[in-house]
Amino acid sequence: MNLIGVDWGTSSLRAARIAANGAVLEERGSPRGILTVPAGGFAAVLQDTCGDWLRDPSALCLVSGMAGSRQGWQEAPYCHCPAGFGELGRGLHWVVPGRIAIVPGLACECDGVPDVMRGEEVQVFGALSLLQQADGVVVLPGTHSKWVRVQAGVVQSFSTWMTGEVYALLRRHSILARTMPDEEGPLDQAAFTRGVRHATASGSLLHAAFSTRTLALFGQLEPHAQPGYLSGLVIGEELRVQATGVAEVTLVGSPALTARYALALATLGVRSRALGSEATWRGLWALERNLEAP
Amino acid sequence: MNLIGVDWGTSSLRAARIAANGAVLEERGSPRGILTVPAGGFAAVLQDTCGDWLRDPSALCLVSGMAGSRQGWQEAPYCHCPAGFGELGRGLHWVVPGRIAIVPGLACECDGVPDVMRGEEVQVFGALSLLQQADGVVVLPGTHSKWVRVQAGVVQSFSTWMTGEVYALLRRHSILARTMPDEEGPLDQAAFTRGVRHATASGSLLHAAFSTRTLALFGQLEPHAQPGYLSGLVIGEELRVQATGVAEVTLVGSPALTARYALALATLGVRSRALGSEATWRGLWALERNLEAP
Missing domain, CATH: 3.30.420.300 (2-keto-3-deoxy-galactonokinase, substrate binding domain)
Incomplete structure (x- = not known):
């Protein structure tokens, strides 16, 4: 079939x-x-x-x-x-x-509050199948990132992070956009990891994000480095809460995005490996194989 | 003079x-x-x-x-x-x-990161002068809220929170806006305090904000209550970090905004009192009086 x-x-x-x-x-x-x-x-x-x-x-x-x-x-x-x-x-x-x-x-x-995903569950099971694993933390970065905890092949819990969307809003529509170049440009890795470190040492993105402006104001952050710094702050906020106590994660997503998360995770000493769209097809295939089982 | x-x-x-x-x-x-x-x-x-x-x-x-x-x-x-x-x-x-x-x-x-204010410092000194106080926590809610720590009449430190701006971005331009009515309407106080409580029990707004959508999805939050709930989440995020261990704050701002913060603070057991534009004029006056001193 x-x-x-x-x-x-x-x-x-x-x-x-x-x-x-x-x-x-x-x-x-x-x-x-x-x-x-x-x-x-x-x-x-x-x-x-x-x-x-x-x-x-x-x-x-x-x-x-x-x-x-x-x-x-x-x-x-x-x-x-x-x-x-x-x-x-x-x-x-x-x-x-x-x-x-x-x-x-x-x-x-x-x-006490519900969380939901649609589609990512197939990628999670596909990733575990490809890696022949039954346990782990699977992270699906994106507009709304998902952090998924799996034990014995069963998704125990997960949480959604509005990381990509909030980055885009701050990058394009907030006061922080005023000092940034319009074009995104290549990622400034030093500024990015600086943002990751600041976010994980900070208590909340709602305050830390403003440092993009003040560092610029005092000549400590060049315009071309600001998008990377802000990206590090927003992803770092996600990691501040989710990556604590985690030794290794599996990333599933586009190469550009998983590479960025891998860098952020490495900054915090967390190992990662990355998978792409193959996880989706593997997940659907594994689901179909499982249907055939008695 | x-x-x-x-x-x-x-x-x-x-x-x-x-x-x-x-x-x-x-x-x-x-x-x-x-x-x-x-x-x-x-x-x-x-x-x-x-x-x-x-x-x-x-x-x-x-x-x-x-x-x-x-x-x-x-x-x-x-x-x-x-x-x-x-x-x-x-x-x-x-x-x-x-x-x-x-x-x-x-x-x-x-x-290791600078923070700045312009204008709020006059309101802070004005508020302290009006209250005949030399110590306290003064909060200036707004697009960029300021939390200011004063001891012996001297501003020791402060921090900026992008609360009002992030609320407006999420309220008007994020996926959360899709299920909300366009008009703001009166504040739903129950939804607001629910948001405050959820934010202060949560680790980050970047995750907690998504609950506005999932609660709506499961019929647990009516459209008209969503702006108030989201407002509670964003202000609650600020309070989660700043209001911990604080018994009392002085709020300076518009009546509508200070009333909203007073409600959020009361939800957490923090006392507050509010001042308006009189704090600015009092601050400039006190500054001028001080200039005349030898």
């Missing part, structure tokens, strides 16, 4: 044809994220993207990501943590029974 | 004619904040605002606020903390000798 893996997010759609042994035979991308798809239009967009693959009568299509949200194709209710492969498989939301299913996201509760 | 007090900020200008006994005889406002004034145009704007007062040959004009910044009328170098009335007076930047002076701002260093 061939597997069609679909990672359908807010702003893009990626699809892969995956062999029974897990090899990715073909991969496609499309800008048709769920925000671009009108209600009732999801099946047609999927046909446009990989209708030829779907004609294979033995193909199973597993869709992860925001397609399963209330604003997506069909709402796939969250699996509540602790949750492993078994819970994800039993929680599949079948759009076409036996043919097309949406993978549920995960929900957990921390300090 | 009459004193002309001028509070010249980024977006507005306020002026007061103050009697020798400290009574405010007349007050005027203008939208000519420093951002609206072209280089070389400051003297003319001051004449437009209170030229009639300046004709009094015995009048002394003291200007506080961003008019003393690099982007303002003339740069008045910061006084470095610890700093009291004496340091402020000696640091006056005379634009017209004996007639018009700009009050310097304060600078301090915390965790």
Whole structure:
């Protein structure tokens, strides 16, 4: 049986044809994220993207990501943590029974408040499968970073950090933007690690962020170094709380972003290794293998 | 001698004619904040605002606020903390000798990073003078909140919090804005204090802010209550670090904002009292009285 893996997010759609042994035979991308798809239009967009693959009568299509949200194709209710492969498989939301299913996201509760993810859970299980690990801390940096704690193949808890979004807001729309060049430029690594160190020694980003301005004011931070310093502050804030007491993490994301996190983590003495989009396809493949088990 | 007090900020200008006994005889406002004034145009704007007062040959004009910044009328170098009335007076930047002076701002260093204020230092000294106190914690909420520690009439240290600005960015430009009504509406006090409590129990706003979305997702926070909850989270983040171990603070600011901080502080068992614009005029008056001392 061939597997069609679909990672359908807010702003893009990626699809892969995956062999029974897990090899990715073909991969496609499309800008048709769920925000671009009108209600009732999801099946047609999927046909446009990989209708030829779907004609294979033995193909199973597993869709992860925001397609399963209330604003997506069909709402796939969250699996509540602790949750492993078994819970994800039993929680599949079948759009076409036996043919097309949406993978549920995960929900957990921390300090009396819920947290959620959609799509990252597949990457987490894929990363663990690729690394042949059942335990660990998996970090998915991005607009909303996720820190995921896994024990014995089961996601115990996780938390969401608005790191990427808050960086963009401060970088582009706050008073700090006034002294920065418009173009992002290459990362100033020294300024970045300085920001990481300051954030982890500080009590809160809400105060530490202002140091971008005051250092500039006193000629201690050049304009071209300010975006890197601010990036270090924001990522460092995430690490200040999450990386304490952690020896090693697995990063899953784009090479540019995982490299930045790896540098921040190394600054704090935390080891890391990085995986990319292969984690998604591996996770969907492992989920499908698990479905076949009795 | 009459004193002309001028509070010249980024977006507005306020002026007061103050009697020798400290009574405010007349007050005027203008939208000519420093951002609206072209280089070389400051003297003319001051004449437009209170030229009639300046004709009094015995009048002394003291200007506080961003008019003393690099982007303002003339740069008045910061006084470095610890700093009291004496340091402020000696640091006056005379634009017209004996007639018009700009009050310097304060600078301090915390965790190896500088912090700065311009204008708030006058409000701090004014508040202490009004309360006949020489010690205390003075909080000036706003776009960039200031927490100021005073001992024996001397500002020992302070820190800046980007609270108001980060609230506005999250409220209007982040993913959290999507589920909120556009109009601000009256403060939902229950949602606000819930936000304060959650922030002070949490490790970082960067994570806690996301709860605005997840609580909404699970139907545990109505749209109209979300701005108040988020406001509680952001102010609560400031208090989590700053209000720990503090029994009482003096708030200086607009009634709406000091009332909101008073509620947040009361939630944490911290007493507060509030002062408004009278603190500015009192501070400039006390500064002028101090200049007359031998």
